[in-house]
Amino acid sequence: MPKGRPSSIWVCRACGAQSPKWLGRCAECSAWATLEEEAVPARGTGPAAARPAGPGPVALDKVSALESPRTPTGIAELDRVLGGGLVPGAAILVGGDPGIGKSTLLLQAAGAVARSGKTVLYVTGEESPAQVKMRAERLGVRESSLHVLAETALGSVLHHAGEMRPALCVVDSVQTLHSDDQPGAPGTVSQVRECGAQLTALAKARGIPVVLIGHVTKEGTLAGPRTLEHLVDVVLSFEGDRFQALRLLRATKNRFGATEELGVFEMAADGLREVPNPSALSCGDGSSPRAPGAVAVATVQGSRPLLVEVQALASAAAYPTAPVRRTAGADPNRVHLVLAALSEHADMSCAGKDVFVNVAGGFAVEEPAADLGIAVAVASSLRKRRVPADWVAVGEVGLGGEVRPVPHLEARLKEAARLGLKRALVPAGAAAARDGHGLAVQPVRSLAEALGALA
Ligand SMILES: Nc1ncnc2c1ncn2[C@@H]1O[C@H](COP(=O)(O)OP(=O)(O)OP(=O)(O)O)[C@@H](O)[C@H]1O
Ligand SMILES: [Mg+2]
Structure with a gap:
């Protein structure tokens, strides 16, 4: 050979x-x-390959910044996650499980942009225009400046988008497109990469925001090459439990705004509805008693404070030598750390107990600031004693059983007060704790002190 x-x-x-x-x-x-x-592909050689094709280097102070105004999509929760709206020329990848509502979200956004009179192109490779029309009818989208293109050939999509220069182009989905320049069937690595690259190039060249809808694999990652995620400016993930109406939109990458921003929606028959007060959805207003093992926890998702109810259940283990620890919405590593700290520093052992920790309402809380809430919930379940419904817990728990300060304490306390909660367990020494921002604060130095305050 x-x-x-x-x-x-x-x-x-x-x-x-x-x-x-x-x-x-x-x-x-x-x-x-x-x-x-x-x-x-064959590689060019010789002097031609070394010849520069572009304009060459430019001094940074001569480069004009991208100052074009953002276009709000008209859906506040989507705009929040995008960092304030659509940036001209942005390539945005939206991924999510099958049937979670990706087409619904983007068709609503397309309708909202078209409502302001702007031209929008919705490329559908998966569904016929009649199917899109049926969904549009259900969502109340009737704008004539919204155009549907049923096409899977990349060249044709590029041609129409280039001609039309829409204010927004949605491609549903990038896995259905195929380029004649690449071998393989639609959805293969080379095809997805080529189509993603060409559409991103179109977005940049014409200043059109392009949204690519992408499928998610069984493992929960975006199907297609990781290079697609590197290629685009923004990666959004649309999540939710198919058995619940709650849908969460997160930015995992954003070149134009903060990541970890959270958009909250509810799926209804007439489409996705924005949830303006998600804290109340999980945590309630503190007026009705919580079950033993439940406590309000103040978290921050991106720039948004969010109150959730953390629930714990410690029950006699089915196999005491191998007790189970299961979490839904809480970080399993933090739960293990908190259980160890409870056992060593607060005399609250879960040996021989199965422990389940759940965040109510389908929310996910990964930040260490939820540690104290998890500890309080587990202790409440072990003691079979309720935590007052209008109490909120905030704090990171260290391996020494100490309660450590957390960022954005003021915003967390204000959100708890807004919801109608009355009292907060907070890390001692934090400046924001001196003024409770509408709450009676109980500064605590350690786990033992926190559990003492609740006894
Ligand atoms: N008539 C209806 N009434 C209420 N909800 C509906 C109705 N039709 C669809 N839905 C909701 O919309 C969801 C499907 O939305 P959509 O087609 O936007 O999802 P998708 O993420 O684009 O799916 P796919 O991966 O198949 O493209 C359904 O799972 C259901 O929750
Ligand atoms: Mg779809």
Whole structure:
């Protein structure tokens, strides 16, 4: 076999890793049977290949900044996650489980942008225009400046989008498009990468915000190469429990705004409704008693303070030598740490107990500021004693059982007061704790002190 540049390589469908030969299991992400063959394009050689094609280097102070105003989508929760609206030329990838409501969200956004008289192009590769029309009728989207293009050929999509220069172009979904310049069926690594790259290039060249809807694999990551996530400016993930109406929109990457922003929606028959007061959804207003093992916890998601109810249940273990720890919405590592600290520093052992920790309402809380709330909830379940419904707990728990300060304490306390809660367990020494912002604050130095205050 002649040596030299290979004519093809093998690319992992799951993570985009490349291999010079076929492997049953990806060496990078360990997924089985995900490698696909891809042709290597011929490389230019000689002086022509070295000749610059672009305008060349420019001094930074001569470069004009991107100052175009953002276009609000008309959906406040979406705008919040985008960092204030659509930036001209932004490439946005929206991923989510099948049936979670991606097409619904983007069709509503397309309708809202079109309502202001702007032209919007909705490319549908998965559904017929009649299906899109049916959904639009249900969502109350009737704008004539919203155009539907049923197309899967990339060239044709680029042509129409380039001609039309819409204020927003939605591609539903990037996995259905195919480019004639690449081998393979739609949805393969090379096709998704090529289509993503070409559409991103179109967005930049014409200043059109382009939203690519992407599928999510069984493992919960965006299908297609990771390079697609590197390529685009914004990656949004649309999450939710299909058995509940709550839908959460998160930015996992945003070149134009903060990540970890959270948009909260409710799925209804007439589409997604914004939830203006998500704290009340999970936490209530503190007027009705909570069950033993439940406590209000003040968290911050992006720039938004959010109150949630953390629930814990410690019950006699089915297998005392191997007790179970299960979490839904809470970080399992933080729960293990809190359980160890409770056992060592507050004489509250969960040995021989199965422990379940749940965040009510389908919300997820990963931040350490929820530690004290988790500890209080577990202790309340062990003691079988209720925590007053109008109390809120905030604080990180250290390995020494100490309660550590958390960021944005003032915003957390204000949100708790707004909801109607009355009293807060907070880390001692925090400046914001001196003024309770409408709450009676109880500063605590340690887990033992916090549990003492509740006894
Ligand atoms: N008539 C209806 N009444 C109420 N809810 C509906 C109705 N039709 C659809 N839905 C809701 O919309 C969801 C489907 O929304 P949508 O088609 O936008 O999801 P998707 O994420 O685009 O799905 P896919 O991955 O198949 O493209 C359903 O799971 C359901 O919750
Ligand atoms: Mg869809």
